[in-house]
Amino acid sequence: MGMQINTNVSALNTYRNLTNTQNSLSKSLEKLSSGLRINRASDDAAGLTIAEGLKSQIGGLNVAARNAQDGISVVQVAEGALGEAQSILQRLRDLAVQAGNDSNSTGARDAISKEATSLTDELTRISNSTNFNGKKLLDGNAGTLKFQVGASGDANSQIDVAMTDLKSIASNLGAAGAKFDVLTPTEVTGAMKFTNGTTDVTVTLGGAGTYKTVGDVADALNKDANFATNFSASVNDDNQLVVTSKAGGTVSGGAAGAAAAPGTGIDEGTAVAGGLSFSTADEAQAAIRSIDAQLTAVSTARSNFGALQNRFESAINTINVSVENLSASKSRITDVDMAAEMVNFTRANILSQSGTSMLAQANQMPQMALKLLG
Numbered sequence: 001m002g003m004q005i006n007t008n009v010s011a012l013n014t015y016r017n018l019t020n021t022q023n024s025l026s027k028s029l030e031k032l033s034s035g036l037r038i039n040r041a042s043d044d045a046a047g048l049t050i051a052e053g054l055k056s057q058i059g060g061l062n063v064a065a066r067n068a069q070d071g072i073s074v075v076q077v078a079e080g081a082l083g084e085a086q087s088i089l090q091r092l093r094d095l096a097v098q099a100g101n102d103s104n105s106t107g108a109r110d111a112i113s114k115e116a117t118s119l120t121d122e123l124t125r126i127s128n129s130t131n132f133n134g135k136k137l138l139d140g141n142a143g144t145l146k147f148q149v150g151a152s153g154d155a156n157s158q159i160d161v162a163m164t165d166l167k168s169i170a171s172n173l174g175a176a177g178a179k180f181d182v183l184t185p186t187e188v189t190g191a192m193k194f195t196n197g198t199t200d201v202t203v204t205l206g207g208a209g210t211y212k213t214v215g216d217v218a219d220a221l222n223k224d225a226n227f228a229t230n231f232s233a234s235v236n237d238d239n240q241l242v243v244t245s246k247a248g249g250t251v252s253g254g255a256a257g258a259a260a261a262p263g264t265g266i267d268e269g270t271a272v273a274g275g276l277s278f279s280t281a282d283e284a285q286a287a288i289r290s291i292d293a294q295l296t297a298v299s300t301a302r303s304n305f306g307a308l309q310n311r312f313e314s315a316i317n318t319i320n321v322s323v324e325n326l327s328a329s330k331s332r333i334t335d336v337d338m339a340a341e342m343v344n345f346t347r348a349n350i351l352s353q354s355g356t357s358m359l360a361q362a363n364q365m366p367q368m369a370l371k372l373l374g
Contacts (some may be wrong), residue, residue: 005369011362018355025060025352028345047333056328059153060324069161071147072312078163081130085166086298088119089291092173092276095119096287099278103262109278116276116287118171121196127166140165149315159315161308164301169294173287174249174274178251180241182214192221194253199230214241234284244286254269 032037038044038051057309058059099112100105127138136142142163150157182188193202203224218233220240227233234242245251252323276290277283 002319003246003369003372005366006361008366010365011359014355014359014362018352018359021348021351021355023294025345025348029289029343029347031336032338032345035336035338036334037341038143038334051330051333054333057151058326058330061319061323061326062153063158064149065316065323067147068149068159068312069317070321071149072316073159074132074137074145074241074308075161075305075312077132079302079309081126081138082164082298082305085123085169086295086302088123089295089298092116092119092297093192093288093291094289095097096276096278099284100281100288102281112278113276116248116278120170120276123170124167125344127170137163138166140167143168145215147149147312149312149319162296162304164305166298169297173290173294178243178253179236180243180253182217182241185211185213185217188217192253194227194231194243194251196230198249201227201230203227208210214239219243232282263338 016059027043031037038048041048095112099109105111127140129131130136130138145161145163147159147161148157149159187209188211189205190205191202193200195201201219202222205211205217205220211220214235218235221227221231221233221243231246233243234244237243241254243251260359276287278287
């Protein structure tokens with residue numbers, strides 16, 4: 001290389017290398033001070049995209065874990081209320097068994113009825129008052145609640161919780177049925193169909209003139225084995241035929257094949273409000289069967305809530321494992337390896353010092369031309 005004064009190529013080369021070293025040193029300082037390998041998109045564009053996706057997923061899962069914990073809380077509140085409802089139903093059953101004994105006086109049966117009415121009212125109160133964060137759970141209007149337990153927007157990220165209608169359970173207790181006006185007992189004939197919403201029973205009655213009184217019609221219905229298993233017929237003080245369901249529910253009836261039409265000689269039925277009755281041993285036994293049906297419903301609901309609580313707990317465990325693994329993946333992309341970066345920093349620092357020294361030497365090289373000018 002020739003000897004020039006105007007253009008110091010060696011100094012330019014040294015300066016270029018020193019600039020690169022200074023840039024490397026600056027980046028190392030930034031990474032070491034922030035603890036991040038990626039501080040801006042230019043550090044790793046593809047890695048930044050992946051890391052931001054993982055960040056969104058991790059954040060969503062953390063919120064989902066809290067949602068699942070809320071789900072457990074809701075289930076626990078509802079299951080706790082049903083536990084008390086089950087205790088009330090057990091007490092009602094004890095009263096019904098007690099009332100099934102004809103050694104009870106009228107006064108004793110009245111006392112049993114008063115306690116049963118009070119307990120039934122408490123069931124209704126529980127159904128209306130049980131709530132979570134102001135949202136009623138057991139009044140029959142909650143329906144199915146959805147809990148977001150995943151970070152995605154698909155069905156697999158949700159758990160559905162069907163709330164129990166405790167108010168219906170309370171209203172289904174006892175002799176919910178229908179009453180019929182028997183216009184002319186001697187004209188009652190044909191087939192009658194009764195339903196409680198789940199079970200249909202058809203009874204074929206005798207021909208015209210078979211029955212003299214409303215009580216005869218009730219006796220004929222009760223003698224039918226299928227009817228007696230599901231329903232009970234009696235006569236009230238207004239000489240009306242009353243048909244009640246032994247399993248609860250609203251009773252309706254009419255001529256077979258015509259659900260809304262009355263049978264011959266029998267006027268159309270009207271609903272009778274539910275309520276436990278302990279006036280006779282037979283009514284007490286009907287109450288036992290009705291309470292057993294509601295006990296089964298409450299037990300099933302509590303079992304379902306228990307299973308859902310276990311499911312929520314499993315979901316939380318799965319979420320926590322996912323958060324841990326995704327955080328580790330994000331860390332491998334975004335976090336700086338302090339030891340390795342310290343090696344780069346030391347290297348760049350040494351090169352910076354040596355580059356600065358060499359730039360000073362390079363700047364002195366043109367002065368050698370002065371010797372030629374002597």
